[in-house]
Amino acid sequence: MKIKVAIVGGTGYTGVELIRLLSQHPNAQIEYLTSRTEAGKRVEEFFPSLRGVVRDLAFTDLDENNLAKCDVVFFATPHGVAMKHAKFLTENNTKVIDLAADFRLQSLTDFEKWYQLEHTCSDLLKTSVYGLAEINREKIAKADIIGNPGCYPTTAILGLAPIIHAQNQANQALIDPYIIIDAKSGISGAGRQGKLNLIFSETSENFSAYGVAGHRHLPEIEQGVSEILQGKNVQNHEIRFVPHLVPMIRGMFSTIHLRLTDAGQAKDLQKIYDDFYANEAFIDVLPKGVYPDTRSVRGSNRLRIAVQTFDNSPIATILVVQDNLVKGASGQAVQNMNIMFGLDETLGLNVVPVSP
Amino acid sequence: MKIKVAIVGGTGYTGVELIRLLSQHPNAQIEYLTSRTEAGKRVEEFFPSLRGVVRDLAFTDLDENNLAKCDVVFFATPHGVAMKHAKFLTENNTKVIDLAADFRLQSLTDFEKWYQLEHTCSDLLKTSVYGLAEINREKIAKADIIGNPGCYPTTAILGLAPIIHAQNQANQALIDPYIIIDAKSGISGAGRQGKLNLIFSETSENFSAYGVAGHRHLPEIEQGVSEILQGKNVQNHEIRFVPHLVPMIRGMFSTIHLRLTDAGQAKDLQKIYDDFYANEAFIDVLPKGVYPDTRSVRGSNRLRIAVQTFDNSPIATILVVQDNLVKGASGQAVQNMNIMFGLDETLGLNVVPVSP
Amino acid sequence: MKIKVAIVGGTGYTGVELIRLLSQHPNAQIEYLTSRTEAGKRVEEFFPSLRGVVRDLAFTDLDENNLAKCDVVFFATPHGVAMKHAKFLTENNTKVIDLAADFRLQSLTDFEKWYQLEHTCSDLLKTSVYGLAEINREKIAKADIIGNPGCYPTTAILGLAPIIHAQNQANQALIDPYIIIDAKSGISGAGRQGKLNLIFSETSENFSAYGVAGHRHLPEIEQGVSEILQGKNVQNHEIRFVPHLVPMIRGMFSTIHLRLTDAGQAKDLQKIYDDFYANEAFIDVLPKGVYPDTRSVRGSNRLRIAVQTFDNSPIATILVVQDNLVKGASGQAVQNMNIMFGLDETLGLNVVPVSP
Amino acid sequence: MKIKVAIVGGTGYTGVELIRLLSQHPNAQIEYLTSRTEAGKRVEEFFPSLRGVVRDLAFTDLDENNLAKCDVVFFATPHGVAMKHAKFLTENNTKVIDLAADFRLQSLTDFEKWYQLEHTCSDLLKTSVYGLAEINREKIAKADIIGNPGCYPTTAILGLAPIIHAQNQANQALIDPYIIIDAKSGISGAGRQGKLNLIFSETSENFSAYGVAGHRHLPEIEQGVSEILQGKNVQNHEIRFVPHLVPMIRGMFSTIHLRLTDAGQAKDLQKIYDDFYANEAFIDVLPKGVYPDTRSVRGSNRLRIAVQTFDNSPIATILVVQDNLVKGASGQAVQNMNIMFGLDETLGLNVVPVSP
Incomplete structure (x- = not known):
């Protein structure tokens, strides 16, 4: 059938x-x-x-x-x-x-x-249900209408979920309320449309920021983070989101900078992330010391996360990559379809990336 | 099994x-x-x-x-x-x-x-057998050792085979004995090796010719063409092969310029190519007026051919594209394996290209 | 002043x-x-x-x-x-x-x-005068109106002028009347306009041919070649011009394939080209065995030419590069202005290329 | 002379x-x-x-x-x-x-x-003197030996100098002691060497972070910031520096995220930056609402800075671009030479960028 x-x-x-x-x-x-x-x-x-x-x-x-x-x-x-x-x-x-x-x-x-x-x-x-399977799987299974997440919010929310969830469980602040999301996207994120600012001669050999004063994905990130916060401390978390445009077709890389509280520094962040996504088919938390790049997920529904902490510093950096058109869009949509129809979540999505 | x-x-x-x-x-x-x-x-x-x-x-x-x-x-x-x-x-x-x-x-x-x-x-x-399935399928089926074709020769020989075969059948010259193969390759064709002339800063935003005075794929092209000529008129065919390097990872585009004889001009080249490859799973002769680009075969084992003739001119141009790492290398190798083991030739090779 | x-x-x-x-x-x-x-x-x-x-x-x-x-x-x-x-x-x-x-x-x-x-x-x-200084310098000096040449015709006409001029002087055919111009251009040649087929995601990691069935620069090339032929043998020269699009911003590379007559094979083509352009500030005929690339002329008004012949073959290949926006457009226009106003032709045009 | x-x-x-x-x-x-x-x-x-x-x-x-x-x-x-x-x-x-x-x-x-x-x-x-002219001009004029700054430190120190200088003058903290420098560099920053990780097929269509656990430019940034801090509050400033590699030849983009104190939020940051660099030939503070991109400084010794603050937020973002090989290396070296020899600082450095 x-x-x-x-x-x-x-x-x-x-x-x-x-x-x-x-x-x-x-x-x-x-x-x-x-x-x-x-x-x-x-x-x-x-x-x-x-x-x-x-x-x-x-x-x-x-x-x-x-x-x-x-x-x-x-x-x-x-x-x-x-x-x-x-x-x-x-x-x-x-x-x-x-x-x-x-x-x-x-x-x-x-x-x-x-x-x-x-x-x-x-x-x-x-x-309707926000279709981020790793957060809302049960709701998606019963939903009639899915709002498939935006590409940046997918990386941001999945990159923040484990530490915020741990914070909820610890019932104390693990991170400082200021979160920096420095995001970079390939140009296909702007869609298939004949706009001057997207042509090759304007975008190749160039790196730029955009939406610096405000981007429509920010309220979506804030909403996603708020939901994970479960109302506990949302008012305290302020997010700074700066997207940039990279001269490549596909790929998204979000570098998330957090400041840990003393309680946060006492935690093993790597383990928090490993455990949170231990059973997720599409989320790959990299071993300590291994960092992601966008090409390793090109054409694939995988999202990769690396966690970087320092013994002597409260600043932690979470690095998240995905293919913006797959896990950041159409792949995630198919993943949602699989869940809604009771299928194995990975069906049709285990394509091996084309590399190089 | x-x-x-x-x-x-x-x-x-x-x-x-x-x-x-x-x-x-x-x-x-x-x-x-x-x-x-x-x-x-x-x-x-x-x-x-x-x-x-x-x-x-x-x-x-x-x-x-x-x-x-x-x-x-x-x-x-x-x-x-x-x-x-x-x-x-x-x-x-x-x-x-x-x-x-x-x-x-x-x-x-x-x-x-x-x-x-x-x-x-x-x-x-x-x-051993030269592993160009569309030419040597029966021999490949019985072979113990396959020499898998080079990337340029694959485009050149498959781009020339129909017209030369038609010439053999007509038992008269359809093309002038001088053949120009102006070929362009993505940089992955040079392999995965740390050479200065391959680094991004030397190759990006650059287009160059190489091997102009001679390239090792030329004798392979000559051998392939000679075999199709069946000894009839090999001495008359001289091939000029000029490869160029394109600032992209994958993709090969060979533009083959031929001069038709009067007998050649009287033929319907489009039909010759359509018919010759009518039953080939991986060779896609494009309809008249449609031209190939390399990205449409990225990651795929397909090779696409367009035929351009002019009513008032003896010069014909054959445009051939493939992914140099698939039909030009590993995909063709798997195709040969399928044939050697009596499997459906397309097994494992019907991946949909990732585009854009 | x-x-x-x-x-x-x-x-x-x-x-x-x-x-x-x-x-x-x-x-x-x-x-x-x-x-x-x-x-x-x-x-x-x-x-x-x-x-x-x-x-x-x-x-x-x-x-x-x-x-x-x-x-x-x-x-x-x-x-x-x-x-x-x-x-x-x-x-x-x-x-x-x-x-x-x-x-x-x-x-x-x-x-x-x-x-x-x-x-x-x-x-x-x-x-009005066709503003190709190396061919029409005297006329340009006296002209009120200049038609500044198209980018492809600049490479084609300057790449063919020495051999055709030598043919005129020898008063016998040195080349076969069929000329192949296999040309490749960076994307800035298509101008600064928001068209879908020019956006990064459609053009990067792609190589394609266009205008295969006919391109508006062909009649301009034919006109330029005819003028050099001085009416002697124009009806005999047929030109096949196939432009391709390269995923880079600037740069044009024209590979011109000629078939020499016996008389042509007896000539020293390298010397013909060296001599013809000996006094030209912007035309750089490369030494034998050196081949041009587009990045070496990026931002510069220089056009470089390499000549490749073979002892045992009648086919000669002329390789021509320029920056399509400089010698192929605005630089050439300034060169024309200098000539029209009696200035040193190189004024304002001796910028050192930015490389890499 | x-x-x-x-x-x-x-x-x-x-x-x-x-x-x-x-x-x-x-x-x-x-x-x-x-x-x-x-x-x-x-x-x-x-x-x-x-x-x-x-x-x-x-x-x-x-x-x-x-x-x-x-x-x-x-x-x-x-x-x-x-x-x-x-x-x-x-x-x-x-x-x-x-x-x-x-x-x-x-x-x-x-x-x-x-x-x-x-x-x-x-x-x-x-x-010896650290050759950052905008900070050390008088010392450079008298120096015999210049240590020409690294490319990342140039953007970081010049991006931070105005706010830290203002902090010194105000004699109170204007920024939170944690500074995030999320930096992105074109591939020429890695030099002209034949390394596997630099070849086109490994770097094109890819975006990656590197040196995440530590990069040799961090102590240089820390030293530069400390000097501007004049010993007043160095122990309080911790810098998180994460460099990334962008698939382009030239260009560096540093996105600096700061958290302002209440005193800092009361200041007009745009004016602080405008005033600090008002007389600098090579530092271009962009008007409010204008953001820089790397291509606008390609080949040029200019460094451009944009300042982004929000009425309702303590987080400020400073965006800095330069050509890594010019202001980040050789152009800055020539600027230093001009100062050391008492010449106009801009001599030989007012080249108009090549764009596109």
Whole structure:
């Protein structure tokens, strides 16, 4: 039995990545692939990399009734599309996984401020689940609507979860309330769009910061951290998030700087991280002294974490890498689908990275 | 039943590519992985991209007796290694696939001139088969030793085979005897070695020609073309081969310029190419007006060909792309293994390319 | 005394390159810099690389009367702009150097076919000069309007001129009439525009051909070659031009393949090229056995040529490199200005390349 | 009158950059250029980018007597070379500018720990001056030996100097004693050497951290910060320095995260930085809301700084960019030479950056 899948908006980078992963998934079948602009075109005409690999699949116009025949619909669309269709689909027993931001932020104020859109189904928002499997696995299993996490928040929240969880358990502060997330992303994170600031001659041989004064992923990180804090000490944690653009296609590297309290310095951070993710298929806590790089996860759903502490210093650094289009987007979406349909979470996701 | 496989020299780019492909192959099992320099180290320590994907595999020293317990040994080594072990292995019913040049050139003179090595098993050379499946499939099926083709020759020979074959059949010249192969390769083609001329600061933002006065792949191309010519008109075909280095990791693009005779101009070249490769799983002749790029085959065993002719001109251009490490090396080696063991030729090789 | 200069359309790559070169030119002063979209903005706000280097220069709207106060106007605009203003400017004793195509092609049919524009001042076209200094220096010195050559034609015509000139002098064919120009360009050649096919994620780690079925620089190359042929044998020379896109910002590499006649094989090609360019400041014919790369001319007005022949073969290969934005565009335009105003041709153009 | 200059070790990236800058310097003349490995070769054979630009200059063996005929010797060598020759040279009235680390660290313990070399002229070390012009201009003017700063320390110290200086003047803490320096460097920072970890296929499409557990530039940053602190509060400032490698040739971007005290939050940081560098030719404090990128300083001696604060947050971020080979190495060395010889500090250094 195969899950019937539709992908809305299959012409962007998260869309083609969903096609790549789902076309190799043993228990899924892509039934519909919609595109406003490319309806009628065969997918391999549009993505030559799929010639001879994915057969007989063409873009169609979006038809809600067709989508509703599927078991799950992935929205690889601009922000604001999924919320138009979620009500109809869930009423027809079709699950929704939105790779855009419609179901990420529970605060309507934040959503409307950062995305400049009015939210049209705030009731569904309340029942939707933030699709970070390592944190919300049980909720995801029962959810009808998933807000698939943003790429930066995935690295930030998963990079912070073990120490904050340990803090909750210790019931005392282990880290200073100021958290620095110095993040770096490959250029595919900006999507498949013809913008001047994304062209090769503007981005190659260049490294820059952006969103320094504020980035829409910050409220999402804050929300994720708050949830892990369980209301205990959220008001005390302030997060500084500075994203940078790296001249490479794929890859995300978040360097998280923390200041440990005396109690925090007394803990074995490496062990805290090892233990927290001991049973996670996709989270790889590296041995002490080994540091991650982005290419080792290229094309893979793995997220790697290294923990660096110093005997004589309160400052700890957590280094987190992922492929922004896989664990940071489409791979995580497939992981969520696996959980929602009771499948082995790793199905279709154990691709060996292409290296070099 | 799984084929027992050994990889000798698993620390280069063709080695790790063999590990990537064979670890996902349903009918193969890597039993031994040897390295002169890394013996004792687990493969995932050396190639972090394999962490959590390939388990329980460590580099060992080369032990001929261990190799002889396998069904097939891949040599992903420098030139000159396979010929030292081929006799022992084949006498012990172990097949040999050499990704270096020991069994590519039938002419000892050429081999010794271009590789500066004395050939130590010229008797075996005679029975070995040049592993270009689309040309030599039947011979490969019966062979004990395969000389896996060089990357440039793969594009050149497969790009020329249809027109030369048509010429043989027509029994008249369709092309002028002068053939221009203007080839471009990503930098991984130079291997995984710490050479000054390969470092990022020397190769990035740069495009250069090399081997202009002569390149060791030229005699291999000449040999391949001669074989297709079947002795009919070899003396008339002169090949000019100019390789260039492109600032990218993977990918090879060969632009082949031909001058058609009047008889050649009267033919439908597109149809000749379409027909010649109609049943080939890995050769994709693009529709008229569609041109290939290297990224569409990244990580894949596909080779794509476009044919460009002009109504009012005798000059035809054949454009050929492949991933130099897959169809140009390790993927083709696995394809040869599949044929040698009577398996479906595409087993383990239908990976969807990672794009972008 | 400084030449008063205006630059129309200073926001593209050829525009900023003109600003870079002219702001360091001892005998030129940029008086006006126009932009349809950025009028009122200071140039350093737009190009941060110019902060602190080029002072007190702002974009203005195009005002013909202001332009006419200058000694020379550079048009770094889309095709079709210069021809609207050339008549007024030249009538007011202001010289025109057009970096677009309005004054490149003498054939109105070719111009209208390839640029899809009607030519509005064909009378001026007849008196304009094609600004390839090494070929047309005397004419440029007297010209009022210069059609600055395209980037590919610069490499092609300068790469072919010595052998064709020698052929004219010998009054017999030295090369076969079929010429292959296999050209490769960095991505800045496509200009500063937000197009999807130019973004980093589409172009990096990729090599592709384009314009295979026809490119607008071909008629310009044919015109340039015809002029050198002096009508003697133009009908016999057919040129095959295939451009490719290289994942780098700057640099152009043209590999020209020729077949020598017996008479051609008897000549010393290296000497022909050495002699032809012996007195040229910007043309560097490399010693035998030395091959060019693009980075060695980055930011420089130099064009380097290597000549490769073989004792036993009629095929010769000419390798030509330049920086497409300098000798292929803005540097050549400044070289033309120097000639038009009777200055030392190298003024402002002897910048040492930045390497690596 | 021209300053007679020698460059020892002219085959690395800082060496060729010195040649580029000094060959265009109006008051300097390169007399000697030494190389252990390339003696006898003309510089343009080794660096083709210099063909036709720098004439009649050849590498020679190192001869102390020749060096002593010069006014100044630049050591663009591995660590440990300058200290062998500094005594002889300064005794002969020849000034020394060392681009390696011999004269950077005043602590012999730190030097020997981090560079694994015994210091052989600790007496000269005491009189040598750390060549950061914006901090030590008066001392540099009188010095015989300059320890030219490391690339990372240049960005770190110049990025921190204004706020620490303001703190000294206010005589109260403006920043929390924990400073995070999250730094990113292009690959040329690792030098011109054939190491496996630097080759294109290992570094392109990759972003990684290195030296996470400790980097030799940290004690240099600590020393520089301590000096600015003037002993007042050094024990309280702990610096966390994490360098990362960016897939680009040139450019360095340091993101410095500070936590302001209440007193610090009351200050106008933008004004502090604007004022501190108001008269510096090479330090460009960007207007509020403008952020730097590395390409805008490529090839230039400029260092750009942006200051980001938030009304409701104590965390401030200072963003610093430079070209690691210019302001981070050879440009700064020429700036030091200008100061030592009483010249205008900007001579030979006002090159317009090449962009794109």
